[in-house]
Amino acid sequence: MMRIIDFKRLKSLSSSVDFSPHQLIQRCSVSGTSKGKAKVKGGQTLKRSKVSTKKGKTTEPTEKPKGRRTSEYEKMVRDCLDASAPVRHLKPKEIAREAEREKMGLISKERAKEIEMMKKKKSESESGSPAIMGTPGLDLITLGLVDAEKIPKYELTVEDGRRLAKEYSRVLMRKHRARQAAESTLLRLKKEAIEALPENLKGAALVPDLTPFPVNRFMATLTPPIEGHFEKINEAARKSSVKEKLR
Amino acid sequence: MLGRSLTAARGFCTSNSDKIVASVLFERLPVVIPKIDPVVYAFQEFSFRWGQQFRRQYPDEFLKKSDARGKGDYQIDYVPAPRVTEADKSNDKRSLQRALDRRLYLLLCSKAYGAPNGKPVWHFPEKVYESEETLRKCAESALQSVLGDLSHTYFVGNAPMGHMVIQPTENAHDLQPLKRFFFKSQLIATNKFKIEKCDDFVWVTKDELLEYFPEQADFLNKMIIS
Numbered sequence: 026m027m028r029i030i031d032f033k034r035l036k037s038l039s040s041s042v043d044f045s046p047h048q049l050i051q052r053c054s055v056s057g058t059s060k061g062k063a064k065v066k067g068g069q070t071l072k073r074s075k076v077s078t079k080k081g082k083t084t085e086p087t088e089k090p091k092g093r094r095t096s097e098y099e100k101m102v103r104d105c106l107d108a109s110a111p112v113r114h115l116k117p118k119e120i121a122r123e124a125e126r127e128k129m130g131l132i133s134k135e136r137a138k139e140i141e142m143m144k145k146k147k148s149e150s151e152s153g154s155p156a157i158m159g160t161p162g163l164d165l166i167t168l169g170l171v172d173a174e175k176i177p178k179y180e181l182t183v184e185d186g187r188r189l190a191k192e193y194s195r196v197l198m199r200k201h202r203a204r205q206a207a208e209s210t211l212l213r214l215k216k217e218a219i220e221a222l223p224e225n226l227k228g229a230a231l232v233p234d235l236t237p238f239p240v241n242r243f244m245a246t247l248t249p250p251i252e253g254h255f256e257k258i259n260e261a262a263r264k265s266s267v268k269e270k271l272r
Numbered sequence: 273m274l275g276r277s278l279t280a281a282r283g284f285c286t287s288n289s290d291k292i293v294a295s296v297l298f299e300r301l302p303v304v305i306p307k308i309d310p311v312v313y314a315f316q317e318f319s320f321r322w323g324q325q326f327r328r329q330y331p332d333e334f335l336k337k338s339d340a341r342g343k344g345d346y347q348i349d350y351v352p353a354p355r356v357t358e359a360d361k362s363n364d365k366r367s368l369q370r371a372l373d374r375r376l377y378l379l380l381c382s383k384a385y386g387a388p389n390g391k392p393v394w395h396f397p398e399k400v401y402e403s404e405e406t407l408r409k410c411a412e413s414a415l416q417s418v419l420g421d422l423s424h425t426y427f428v429g430n431a432p433m434g435h436m437v438i439q440p441t442e443n444a445h446d447l448q449p450l451k452r453f454f455f456k457s458q459l460i461a462t463n464k465f466k467i468e469k470c471d472d473f474v475w476v477t478k479d480e481l482l483e484y485f486p487e488q489a490d491f492l493n494k495m496i497i498s
Binding site: 101105109172189208241242247249251 | 290292301302303304305307308309310311312313314315317318319321322324325326327328329330331333334352353354355356357369372373401405406407408426429430431432433434435437451453454458460461494495497
């Protein structure tokens with residue numbers, strides 16, 4: 026059973042999730058019955074935690090190009106499993122412990138990697154352009170939803186984060202309050218209009234209209250609909266499916 | 273609050289000799305989501321980048337694996353349509369493709385009821401109430417006379433959404449005060465529309481609508497949100 030560690034929210038605005046191999050050890054049985062309890066021994070790594078590539082082991086000595094590809098695959102898998110975050114999230118106890126260990130001369134692997142990255146960063150210059158959120162062609166700036174110039178400048182620090190959060194909440198609350206006020210005005214106008222109706226029509230107007238909403242009401246989307254696009258996609262899908270049937 | 277109409281300050285209770293007109297506020301809902309405030313976007317970007325700092329960076333070749341196209345997949349690249357259409361650039365008020373992120377309201381120009389001296393005037397589609405069942409049916413027939421049929425319209429609720437009491441001032445024509453009730457109805461599922469029975473029609477946004485009716489500007493401001 027995998028256990029996700031919840032880091033306390035200290036100064037950072039988000040919590041991070043860190044998987045390390047020692048968490049994949051099965052500590053208790055999962056099924057609600059006593060079936061299979063005999064098989065589970067404490068401290069045993071789960072079978073599915075190992076990524077075994079039998080191909081690589083048997084074919085490596087025989088065929089060279091296949092072996093190279095599988096070793097690339099293994100290397101990629103190893104890279105993925107060993108991937109680390111650019112900034113490590115450490116609690117104050119951990120920071121103190123690391124400082125003490127450095128005084129004694131012991132440096133953990135992650136700390137060593139961090140030191141290397143800091144050195145690399147000092148030599149390189151930072152990329153100044155704003156980071157792209159989302160898929161490259163369809164993010165909000167290129168689509169014209171946001172004016173890139175009007176975005177306030179900020180650094181990735183806690184104080185700037187707090188300032189941005191304050192402005193964000195201010196803007197949204199203002200809009201919310203305006204919307205609530207407008208809606209209550211609408212209701213008030215409707216009530217006044219119903220009061221102003223003559224008696225025979227007032228009864229009909231007060232009857233709530235319970236017919237269901239129209240199903241084909243168009244919902245606003247990011248970009249406007251392209252005429253004929255839907256049919257093109259359907260055609261292409263039909264053609265590709267026909268091809269597969271022939272095979 | 274009761275009986276206080278917003279154009280004239282008369283507090284009458286309704287008498288049956290008043291002329292009642294049902295008019296329709298026909299709107300096209302926005303097709304595209306509205307622009308995002310830069311402050312909001314800045315905060316979202318900040319929180320995204322802050323979170324990315326603490327996330328594992330997988331090797332690029334692993335992330336690019338999803339770009340490989342499988343055999344038999346149709347290779348149509350999606351090019352999104354622009355949000356500012358040509359109707360926007362040419363400011364063609366008759367087309368429905370104009371302000372895609374805002375609501376558009378229909379206005380007609382013809383010899384309206386209650387207009388001074390029968391001159392063509394900009395007004396909402398309307399009809400005088402004459403002993404039909406409900407006022408909403410009167411409004412529906414008003415819209416029907418303009419559009420032809422009601423298949424792509426949806427009337428929101430049985431009750432009107434606002435009323436205006438118009439006192440005739442200098443005119444010899446109508447000596448009776450006029451009560452105009454507005455009904456809300458929405459356009460569904462079409463892009464083009466054929467509008468007959470009037471000299472001219474326009475699809476306008478809220479700001480332009482306020483220009484067309486300068487005296488009733490604040491009432492319309494309250495009745496129409498965006």
